[in-house]
Amino acid sequence: MKINRIKKITRSTRVAQENAADSCCGSNDTETASCCGPRMVIAGGEITDKVPGFLDWVGTAAEKVPRIATSLSYADHIGACLARWGINRMRYIVPPGRYAIGTPGPDAPVLVTGNYKMSFDLVRSALSGRNVWLLVLETYGVNVWCAAGKGTFGTAELIRRIQKTGLHEAVNHRRLFLPILGAPGVSAQEVAKRTGFSVRYATIRAQDLPAFLDNGMVTTPVMRKIGFTTYDRLVLVPVEVVLTLKSIALFGGAVFLAALLANGLGAAVLMTLAYLGAVLTGVAVVPILLPWIPGRSFAVKGVLAGVVWSAALYLYAGGSSWNVTTAVAAFLALPAICAFYALNFTGCTTYTSRSGVKKEMHLGIPAMGSAIIVAVVVLVAGRFL
């Protein structure tokens, strides 16, 4: 996700590991859990004939269900691309409820997902040629994994949605298939007790659903194993960069102004570039090269990458003409900045634990803060030497 912070997005996603990305939110707390940051709550609204991929209505007049296409339009692809860049991501949402794919009858399987439009699109596009019911939960436009961490893809919402969509009357069986990454939010035994529907966790990735259905609805080990490929990490980088822009502008502006006043325009440009490079190394380079950077700790990976960035700057930006204090300050502050942003990427991975991140923060944040303070002191002292 998480996947969209994967854990933001991305830690996520996820039935879909839509993004390992939004993988951040690993909690199984209630719906009030704050997960990774405050967020405006936007609900999906009511189902109409304007839902994405709408084909026609099926069912009775009293109980109309939209049948949706399994092929995605250009608008769907463009919307997904924009969401990857953080554009309209928080409003990328479909109405919750029951949808029909193909011509499902009362014996057709019921698959469950969240109402983040990227999840919805991934699931429906994976189910081409199938006859299934799709039960979309109100996750407020958040991917399945992050929503499970928040509790919105959760027991209470699943029970509510089963009742609200008349599922008991619509199907003869009492079986639901959920994404595996939704399990942190759902208590299967509680759902069974309260609704009579048994919950089976099907696959991690939406694209494995056809194989799952063809395999007699049995999950193979491959369908259950999460990865974090270079592509998974790559698609998370744009939104990470976008989310960092505000702090880049704030701190980058401060660095530029301070250096301009103290040392003139040349130094200001160099220091600002040094800062921006350290941030981008932490936000983009570390995530992409993650498996190949030594160490398990994200802070350590960030420090190593930051040292490489500092060395590159020293070699190619006239380091030989720097005085000692400038060089010391650069090799202290830049790895610390890089380490901070690298540590922040834990929120997007598919494998970091809360306890591990806690430990890293407990040790790393004071060390990073100290390194930056010492670097500033050394820089200031250098002016008087």
Next chain:
Amino acid sequence: MFGLRYLEDVVTLRLDQAGCTGCGRCVEVCPHEVFSLEERKARIDDCDACMECGACAKNCPVRVITVDAGVGCASGMINEWLQAHNIRRVGGGSCC
């Protein structure tokens, strides 16, 4: 996952094997193959691979699994800390 293992000996996952009924839910929900079943009892095979998502504990019908599940996200933890200290208001942000 090649090269992608997190810190060792930090995970809070615990299993009381004596009370386990061997239903296999933990194996079903774990995306990191932390659990296996042996002689109708769950067993933790790879504790360090656990990401503390809490799916196993949440779905264990006899509640013999415990884990300190929660936000494994540095910015999320910073936000929680800021909110707890009333430095940042709730609502209005992005992230997830």
